[in-house]
Amino acid sequence: xxxxxxxxxxxxxxxxxxxxxxxxxxxxxxxxxxxxxxxxxxxxxxxxxxxxxxxxxxxxxxxxxxxxxxxxxxxxxxxxxxxxxxxxxxxxxxxxxxxxxxxxxxxxxxxxxxxxxxxxxxxxxxxxxxxxxxxxxxxxxxxxxxxxxxxxxxxxxxxxxxxxxxxxxxxxxxxxxxxxxxxxxxxxxxxxxxxxxxxxxxxxxxxxxxxxxxxxxxxxxxxxxxxxxxxxxxxxxxxxxxxxxxxxxxxxxxxxxxxxxxxxxxxxxxxxxxxxxxxxxxxxxxxxxxxx
Amino acid sequence: xxxxxxxxxxxxxxxxxxxxxxxxxxxxxxxxxxxxxxxxxxxxxxxxxxxxxxxxxxxxxxxxxxxxxxxxxxxxxxxxxxxxxxxxxxxxxxxxxxxxxxxxxxxxxxxxxxxxxxxxxxxxxxxxxxxxxxxxxxxxxxxxxxxxxxxxxxxxxxxxxxxxxxxxxxxxxxxxxxxxxxxxxxxxxxxxxxxxxxxxxxxxxxxxxxxxxxxxxxxxxxxxxxxxxxxxxxxxxxxxxxxxxxxxxxxxxxxxxxxxxxxxxxxxxxxxxxxxxxxxxxxxxxxxxxxxxxxxxxxxxxxxxxxxxxxxxxxxxxxx
Amino acid sequence: xxxxxxxxxxxxxxxxxxxxxxxxxxxxxxxxxxxxxxxxxxxxxxxxxxxxxxxxxxxxxxxxxxxxxxxxxxxxxxxxxxxxxxxxxxxxxxxxxxxxxxxxxxxxxxxxxxxxxxxxxxxxxxxxxxxxxxxxxxxxxxxxxxxxxxxxxxxxxxxxxxxxxxxxxxxxxxxxxxxxxxxxxxxxxxxxxxxxxxxxxxxxxxxxxxxxxxxxxxxxxxxxxxxxxxxxxxxxxxxxxxxxxxxxx
Numbered sequence: 038x039x040x041x042x043x044x045x046x047x048x049x050x051x052x053x054x055x056x057x058x059x060x061x062x063x064x065x066x067x068x069x070x071x072x073x074x075x076x077x078x079x080x081x082x083x084x085x086x087x088x089x090x091x092x093x094x095x096x097x098x099x100x101x102x103x104x105x106x107x108x109x110x111x112x113x114x115x116x117x118x119x120x121x122x123x124x125x126x127x128x129x130x131x132x133x134x135x136x137x138x139x140x141x142x143x144x145x146x147x148x149x150x151x152x153x154x155x156x157x158x159x160x161x162x163x164x165x166x167x168x169x170x171x172x173x174x175x176x177x178x179x180x181x182x183x184x185x186x187x188x189x190x191x192x193x194x195x196x197x198x199x200x201x202x203x204x205x206x207x208x209x210x211x212x213x214x215x216x217x218x219x220x221x222x223x224x225x226x227x228x229x230x231x232x233x234x235x236x237x238x239x240x241x242x243x244x245x246x247x248x249x250x251x252x253x254x255x256x257x258x259x260x261x262x263x264x265x266x267x268x269x270x271x272x273x274x275x276x277x278x279x280x281x282x283x284x285x286x287x288x289x290x291x292x293x294x295x296x297x298x299x300x301x302x303x304x305x306x307x308x309x310x311x312x313x314x315x316x317x318x319x320x321x322x323x324x325x326x327x328x329x
Numbered sequence: 330x331x332x333x334x335x336x337x338x339x340x341x342x343x344x345x346x347x348x349x350x351x352x353x354x355x356x357x358x359x360x361x362x363x364x365x366x367x368x369x370x371x372x373x374x375x376x377x378x379x380x381x382x383x384x385x386x387x388x389x390x391x392x393x394x395x396x397x398x399x400x401x402x403x404x405x406x407x408x409x410x411x412x413x414x415x416x417x418x419x420x421x422x423x424x425x426x427x428x429x430x431x432x433x434x435x436x437x438x439x440x441x442x443x444x445x446x447x448x449x450x451x452x453x454x455x456x457x458x459x460x461x462x463x464x465x466x467x468x469x470x471x472x473x474x475x476x477x478x479x480x481x482x483x484x485x486x487x488x489x490x491x492x493x494x495x496x497x498x499x500x501x502x503x504x505x506x507x508x509x510x511x512x513x514x515x516x517x518x519x520x521x522x523x524x525x526x527x528x529x530x531x532x533x534x535x536x537x538x539x540x541x542x543x544x545x546x547x548x549x550x551x552x553x554x555x556x557x558x559x560x561x562x563x564x565x566x567x568x569x570x571x572x573x574x575x576x577x578x579x580x581x582x583x584x585x586x587x588x589x590x591x592x593x594x595x596x597x598x599x600x601x602x603x604x605x606x607x608x609x610x611x612x613x614x615x616x617x618x619x620x621x622x623x624x625x626x627x628x629x630x631x632x633x634x635x636x637x638x639x640x641x642x643x644x645x646x647x648x649x
Numbered sequence: 650x651x652x653x654x655x656x657x658x659x660x661x662x663x664x665x666x667x668x669x670x671x672x673x674x675x676x677x678x679x680x681x682x683x684x685x686x687x688x689x690x691x692x693x694x695x696x697x698x699x700x701x702x703x704x705x706x707x708x709x710x711x712x713x714x715x716x717x718x719x720x721x722x723x724x725x726x727x728x729x730x731x732x733x734x735x736x737x738x739x740x741x742x743x744x745x746x747x748x749x750x751x752x753x754x755x756x757x758x759x760x761x762x763x764x765x766x767x768x769x770x771x772x773x774x775x776x777x778x779x780x781x782x783x784x785x786x787x788x789x790x791x792x793x794x795x796x797x798x799x800x801x802x803x804x805x806x807x808x809x810x811x812x813x814x815x816x817x818x819x820x821x822x823x824x825x826x827x828x829x830x831x832x833x834x835x836x837x838x839x840x841x842x843x844x845x846x847x848x849x850x851x852x853x854x855x856x857x858x859x860x861x862x863x864x865x866x867x868x869x870x871x872x873x874x875x876x877x878x879x880x881x882x883x884x885x886x887x888x889x890x891x892x893x894x895x896x897x898x
Contacts, residue, residue, distance in 0.1 A: 074444065076573070125620065132623075134444055135390065139580055140623050142573045146616030153610065266455055266569055273448040304463055310456040317449045321441050506764050514743070514767045515760040518751040521740035528700055529752035529811045530726035531760055539761065585742075 045178050046295050052184035054291025055191030056250045061268040061275075061283040062198060063242025069215035069278025070235040071130065073137050077121075077145035078243050079265025080152070085114045085247025086256045087152060090161045093251075100166035107248045114244025115237045117148075122236045127229060145261070153258060161256040169252075183252055190249055191284075194242070198280055201238070211235045215278055267309070274316040276323030285324050289316070352494055356487045365558070368490045370598045371497040372554045377578040377590035378504055379547035384576070385584030386508055387540045388520030390447035393454030394575055396434070397545035399461065399567025401427040401552025406474045406562040407467055416479050420553050427549020428542050430457070435541030439534045451569060462564045473563030477556060489557045496554055500547050501591070507543065508587060516540050577619055583629025592631050652711075653678045653815055653847045654730075659698055659708030660871075668694040670871035672708070675864075676815065676849050681841050683858045684851040686868035692851040693735060695868070696819050699849075700732045701725040712815070727756075731813030735820045737800035739807065741793030745784055748792050748803055750775045752810025775810065782806040782836065798829040805836065809844075816840070818850035822857060830854065834861055859883070 064078045089106035096102035121144055129140055165183050173182045180188075201208040210231050246264075254260070271290055275282025290309040297308030316324060352371075356364050380394040401423035408419040434453045438446050461468045468474070482488045507513050515536055519526045523533050556562060565571060574597070582593025597615070604611040626633050654676040661669045669691040676682045684692050697703040699710055701722035710718045717725050726732075740748050753771040754760050762770075779785040782802055787795065792803060801821065808816055821837060822830040834857055840846050852858050858865060859879050866876040867888050875885050882888055 143616040143619035146612040150610040150613035313452040511754045511762040511767045518740045527722035530755040
């Protein structure tokens with residue numbers, strides 16, 4: 038295999054890593070600010086993809102449909118998150134992690150069947166608009182156009198998250214709450230609203246990841262199962278609650294997988310897991326500093 | 330010097346014997362399908378009991394217990410179908426392989442605490458799951474292995490039921506002894522306060538690894554019993570969703586009681602069977618029940634009942 | 650009298666903050682030694698370094714002629730160093746009896762015994778300790794339901810379960826009423842006299858320290874600035890400036 042094919046393969050891996058980053062950044066943000074390991078984060082990703090499908094199908098015209106889907110589907114998902122947070126989750130923040138995990142698992146079971154009720158068990162797909170089909174090439178490297186778009190989406194989200202947590206009042210408070218919750222309470226800030234907002238932001242990112250991945254994959258029940266486990270591992274190797282850690286972890290995941298595809302295709306999916314295990318054994322609390 | 334020592338309640342020993350007798354007689358009167366469901370409850374119950382040794386008594390975030398169940402089941406299936414081993418050897422090898430997996434995974438995990446312990450276990454366990462899912466020549470990949478040839482005695486549901494009943498009863502008895510042994514008491518002390526245990530001379534990590542190995546052994550035992558009942562294996566046996574379901578069983582029954590997880594498993598399997606007849610949306614019901622439990626009964630059904638009993642008999646002192 | 654414990658040049662830093670910079674301490678066999686110093690002087694960190702809960706960055710800890718620096722906590726305990734903590738550090742869901750029994754079983758190296766019921770093991774030793782500490786009547790109570798004072802006593806009982814030769818007590822009377830304080834210190838004195846225990850403790854209450862201790866070590870900013878008999882320490886000018894002056898002894 039020649040060098041440019043290798044580089045193209047890496048680029049595809051990177052573009053996949055961007056989806057993982059967007060999803061795990063949301064998971065990590067919620068973990069950092071609320072200390073909630075949200076198991077139904079993957080279901081939100083799946084719902085994001087299904088809602089994107091419905092919107093795109095309703096719009097009809099592919100370009101408009103995709104644009105609408107990516108704009109609106111994450112908002113629908115964020116709304117689902119808001120409802121769950123306000124009605125149920127907000128009453129449980131004092132409980133142990135174990136209970137929070139089981140609670141979010143319960144929500145996952147429910148959302149799973151809700152998706153089954155609304156969309157059925159069939160496979161769905163979104164056709165990307167003509168402009169985004171086919172291959173893009175630059176510097177002698179070929180890459181599917183849509184993957185090139187994804188490659189750009191990751192950094193946009195990273196910058197947006199940075200601006201949100203450093204340049205807005207609410208984001209700064211959320212970041213402070215991640216490091217020292219007592220202090221924020223003492224300052225007389227309504228922590229409950231900050232938590233709700235942080236949770237909604239996390240859910241939005243899950244939905245965004247789902248909407249963005251929709252045109253590249255078959256949308257189906259069960260797509261939540263792998264993404265959630267991958268996102269949890271990424272967040273752990275990055276350092277719980279550290280969004281830049283989520284970026285590093287996602288890159289590691291995406292790159293090891295695309296390397297694996299070249300080396301040993303049948304076991305390609307094993308490589309990221311192996312990398313995770315090695316990282317955790319070498320640096321048990323993650324590559325970057327955890328906020329826990 | 331006379332010391333008021335806690336004695337195992339005679340009443341609960343009597344209840345255990347009566348239950349065992351009823352279970353032994355059940356196939357004589359019960360319909361075959363009920364016998365099958367009961368066998369499934371016993372297998373799942375042993376799995377939940379084994380998790381609870383590390384979860385309820387050990388306080389460890391054993392997030393991926395299903396892996397040991399799967400390793401036990403797959404070891405038997407692979408040994409018999411690919412290795413041509415006699416079935417009895419496979420039945421022995423399953424739990425031992427699971428215990429070995431427990432030793433390996435436990436040895437790494439006990440270096441970490443709480444959520445990190447759980448996450449490392451999920452990554453190690455998922456690694457095994459992925460290998461099973463992809464290693465077609467040996468594990469059959471996502472198809473699994475079906476129609477595993479087993480001795481004629483186990484071809485009938487009733488035959489399998491009696492094997493399962495005998496092994497589960499024996500295993501539960503052994504687990505009960507372990508919980509009441511010096512090791513068991515020390516394990517509970519570690520759960521309550523690991524640092525204090527270190528400073529009274531307990532090698533905390535060694536005890537935790539020991540508990541994981543024992544729990545893995547019995548999970549592997551449940552795994553081979555599952556094969557005896559179903560004669561097939563598939564990758565979902567070591568998928569993380571099953572691990573969380575076992576967790577739910579422990580919570581449902583009550584993880585601070587010995588028999589609670591068995592009760593939780595019975596409720597879950599029964600629910601799935603009953604609700605599954607009317608709708609394929611049964612996981613939604615499990616989700617709703619789980620959330621209700623977390624809000625209203627965090628000590629589980631058995632735990633809550635026990636607390637009520639204690640409250641009624643308050644003043645008697647001590648605990649049950 | 651031989652030295653049971655010797656600490657030399659011990660140091661420990663956290664993220665650049667030197668909690669213990671240069672600590673020295675001598676505990677003679679059979680003595681009651683107190684460590685005093687203002688808040689943040691590094692007393693608790695020193696105890697954690699001695700008992701193995703933290704590995705020191707530098708320095709030596711010698712117990713009974715053998716170096717124990719950096720050994721794991723359970724190993725140090727097995728060599729004969731027991732301890733209690735500033736906050737009640739017990740096993741809240743176990744009974745009082747089991748709390749002490751766990752320590753006795755560990756001391757006998759039978760913690761790993763899997764199949765014999767624990768209920769019949771180490772009963773007499775455990776009961777003897779409960780009797781000595783006055784907890785026997787509450788043996789079957791769940792430890793978490795005891796009063797704060799009783800939980801602190803239980804802590805001492807747990808420590809006794811490992812049959813220590815040196816008992817390290819971290820502020821044994823913190824949060825106690827005057828009556829409880831008196832009773833606890835009487836118990837500590839009795840344990841030293843009757844059980845032949847060597848005791849090392851730290852304490853805020855100066856009247857307690859000067860009433861009980863035979864030797865006092867003074868820490869400030871992670872350093873040992875003096876150790877000697879109570880009278881000598883009371884008159885040491887550096888000590889008066891550093892501590893007794895503003896603490897109002």
